[in-house]
Amino acid sequence: MNVRPLDMGEPVPVQISRSKVLKSRQIVWKNNAPIVEVVEIIPKEVISDMAGAALSMPYLDPDDIDEPRFKGRSCVEVTLMKIAEEAASRGDRDALNLLLDRFIGKPKQSIESKKVTVNYSDYLKMQAEVEKQGNSKL
Numbered sequence: 001m002n003v004r005p006l007d008m009g010e011p012v013p014v015q016i017s018r019s020k021v022l023k024s025r026q027i028v029w030k031n032n033a034p035i036v037e038v039v040e041i042i043p044k045e046v047i048s049d050m051a052g053a054a055l056s057m058p059y060l061d062p063d064d065i066d067e068p069r070f071k072g073r074s075c076v077e078v079t080l081m082k083i084a085e086e087a088a089s090r091g092d093r094d095a096l097n098l099l100l101d102r103f104i105g106k107p108k109q110s111i112e113s114k115k116v117t118v119n120y121s122d123y124l125k126m127q128a129e130v131e132k133q134g135n136s137k138l
Helices: 044-055 075-090 093-103 120-136
Strands: 022-030 033-041
Touching: 044 075, 075 093
Parallel strands: none
Antiparallel strands: 022 033
């Protein structure tokens, strides 16, 4: 499999270990009839590697070619800069939260839980005792 970045020269080969390639059966339509074919599935870790490689590639956009602050930066760096600038210029809290949550992390949520160790018959006995004490005060 080869991935060809936009205007960046030769295709970049992506090495996929044949032992990691999974196969799956898929229904495809040919001549108005369903046919089962075996197709290769790219494993999740390979897709993650491909995404990481794509994001770390040098940023080369013809529209921003004269923008010195993007020179020598990766695609992910420029993308983050643009998201941050747009969030700041529009006062977009959602975009700011997206950046903060992804890179700093969401704050931990505290959840209150109580462990109950009384079974139903014991609970009924306790309720009867409470009622008995309440009636004795009258």
